[in-house]
Amino acid sequence: MESSKVIQAIYNDDDVLLSAVKKVKSEKHHIEEIYTPFPVHGLDKAMGLAPTRIAITSFMYGCVGLTVSILMMNYIMIEDWPQDIGGKPSFSYLENMPAFVPIMFEMTVFFAAHLMVITFYLRSRMWPFKNAENPDPRTTDDHFLMEIPVNGNENEVKKLLKETGAVEINLVDKDH
């Protein structure tokens, strides 16, 4: 392993963290990861992360849900067991479509929501019985942690982080 050493700087305020991120980025240092107890507005933009594509997956899952609901209702109510409800014999999907719209809507939402959440967990590498990657338990309470890999510029980075208002700076050997 080449560079397994990282500097972990801990902050205790999200505004301080946000300005620190901007400073570190402007000094052209790479930020490996940031751990926060709650979502910090604008952090992704400051870190220069690519915009999320989860909305696109959500749209696709919604389309899948819509298709599934149409096929399902067509099989249940038209092909397999047509029923005469309110004088409307179910021999044509299109003619009975208004009755199926609530189902089509619900299935679209159901698929989009659930599959989007599952996708999010998988993409974030979170699954049952997985050990937390979280380096410091305080980041689940009230502290913010920024992780910067070091390539021999340890002192320079430490000095910079001190200036940005970090309350604690540790050099950690990450064994992969």
Place this chain on the structure above:
Amino acid sequence: MYTFSNRLKIGSIILIVAGLLMVTYGFMNSHKSLEDVKIMLAEEASAHGGGHGDAHAETATHDEGHEEISGHGESESHAGEEAGHGDEHAEHVMHQIHNRPWAALYVAAFFFMMISLGVLAFYAVQWASQAGWSPVLFRVMEAITYYLLPGAIIVVGIALVAGDHIFVWMNPEMTNPESPEYDALVDGKSSWLNLKGFVIRAIIFIGGWSFYRYISRKLSLAQDQSSDNKNFVKAFRWAAGFLVFYIYTSSMMSWDWIMSVDPHWFSTLFGWYVFASMFVSGITTIALISIYLKSKGYLEFVNDSHLHDLAKFMFGISIFWTYLWFSQFMLIWYANIPEEVTYFVTRIEDYKLPFFGMLAMNFIFPLLLLMNSDYKRIPWFVVMAGLVILVGHYVDVFNMIMPATVGDRWYIGIPEIGSVLLFLGLFIFLVFTALSKVPLLAKRNPFMKESEQFHY
């Protein structure tokens, strides 16, 4: 300060004049006598190519629809009478042809009044909720609501002058038990649907809305000059009170001014459905006028996040409109009760294109065009989507009024386009006059700083 450019002013006057000419032409052209109509019907029947049987069958189906829908007081027995049948049908068609310019004028007048009323409600919501993002747009909203008083008076004026050309229940014969045109259902509703009540309610509606409009504008302007927030607090209270008044009156207004064109039919959801229509049209108009002003170099404090929020509202309320439209449609379709379902039967049979076209324009277009978050910040994209939404909601009003007044004799022709141009011109003239009266920034609003720095 915005100055009303001469080009726009002349443009709006040209629209008014052209509209007036076309409306006049529409009225002159609609004076068809019974003989003319008979000749026209005969020509149509032969042009259809079918034999006598076909043409006759068609006439019969029309009559079934008209009996329920327009309720021109025809007796139920007429379907059986073979001899007088042709004459009666021709007379009916003649009435529909006479109604058309009135109905076209009314649809356009209502549509522009509805935009203004929707904006007034949106404006009151902003005050009542103490929204932080929107104060930069307050002057645009106030200017649009300037059209409300003249617009609403015009709507009621047309309704009263047109009388039973649009509202069949205004024909006194319908509540007279001696008359052959007596209609028991209309008579039963006459404690609400009578001319005196109609006028009194209209005065209450218009008076209440205009009063709130006047007082909120006054407080908003006074806030600019003051050194404390007293005016703001007062405006907040008035807005909350107005919203309660608006919830009731907007719903009753839709019964009076729209639903009563079909006096046999009713829907308990109708008020909300019309509300959704006016709300989305109003928000769209705010977005369009803001984009226009920004393109002319005004409203420099409006950024693309404000546009984004307006587009989100356009998207959301379009879906809300569809939800209400479908809730109304599905229950009636499912229950299939004759007196209710005729409303949609005529629309699907005689108005297939506007009926389904409106659904596409008001639901599918905004859904697909405005779904992507980035597109909501691109002005020309919002303008395109906005125009589709506005046309869609014009057609929505068209579908509410026309089937009851002109039946299957509808067409988007000179009377309809002329009416739209006339009221569009008037709307532009009044709104931009109001815009040019005061500075475009409500500078002392306590949320102004938040609004100017608003970002998504």
